[in-house]
Structures are given as structure tokens and as C-alpha cells.
Amino acid sequence: KPLPPTDIKPTPSSTPTFTPKNPAPANDASRWATTNDYPGMAIKREQQGVSRFRVVIGTDGRVKSCEITASSGSSELDAATCNLVSRRAKFEPATNESGEKVVGTYSSAIRWRLPD
Numbered sequence: 001k002p003l004p005p006t007d008i009k010p011t012p013s014s015t016p017t018f019t020p021k022n023p024a025p026a027n028d029a030s031r032w033a034t035t036n037d038y039p040g041m042a043i044k045r046e047q048q049g050v051s052r053f054r055v056v057i058g059t060d061g062r063v064k065s066c067e068i069t070a071s072s073g074s075s076e077l078d079a080a081t082c083n084l085v086s087r088r089a090k091f092e093p094a095t096n097e098s099g100e101k102v103v104g105t106y107s108s109a110i111r112w113r114l115p116d
Contacts, residue, residue, distance in 0.1 A: 018099040023057040023091040023106045033084045035115045039076040043114060047074035051081035052109040059101040061091040069107065077112045085110070 042048075049072030056064045066082035094104025 017097055018095060020097050021095050023061070023094045023104040025106075026061060026090040026092050027088070029089070029108065032088045033081065033110045033112075037080060037084055038112065038115055039080050042074050042076040042080075042112070045074070045076075046114060047072070047077060048112045048114050049073045049077060050109050050111045051078045052107070053081055053085060054105055054107045055085060055089065057091045057093060057104050057106055059093050059103060061093045063089050063091075064103070070109075072112055074112075080112075081110045 050070070051068055051072040052070035053066055054069050055066045058064045063086045066086050068078045068082065071078050072081075091106065093101040096102045
């Protein structure tokens, strides 16, 4: 015997949704590279400029890789940028719409000015 038709529809289980967020610095970005870190050869050659970079941030908030996206014009300054940021930068990891930690990217730049 068939069941009578019903107007009751199953309601989807309500799962909280989060706004995905990108990684954010968890320590002072101004301390990732300081005047004391200026490469000696770059000082001798009087090189300065802006090294733009992109880092991949793991779910643990640590830098997994770094690439220069726009060179300062000095290979020493660019190498120092990725080296220092990879060692010193700490991040709040990215999260997805479920609030789970996920791999993300962060882009910024370091301006290298010759020390006085």
C-alpha cells in the first residue's frame, strides 16, 4: 500500500560556515629584515631597492617556500629577502569556509635602503 504524499521536506543539517581568510602575519613584519641584515656585498656595491615576494604558508603558520615576484635589481638583496622572511616570518594560517586551516599565500615587499 503506497504512503500518502507529504509536504514535509528534509531540512539540510545546519552547519556553521566561516568566512575563508588568508594567512596573516603573527609577528612583527618590520623585524623580518633589519638594517643589520643588509648583505655586505650589496653595501659595497651600493645596491638598494624593493624586493617583492610571495610566500606559501603551511597549516602550521610557517613559510614553506618563497619566491621573488619583482626583483630589487640585486640578486644579493633578493636572496636575503627570501632567506630572512623564510626564517623569521610567522603567520596565522589561512582558513577555508569550514574554518579548517589550509595552505595559503602571502605577498609583500622589503625596501632595502643603504644604512647611514
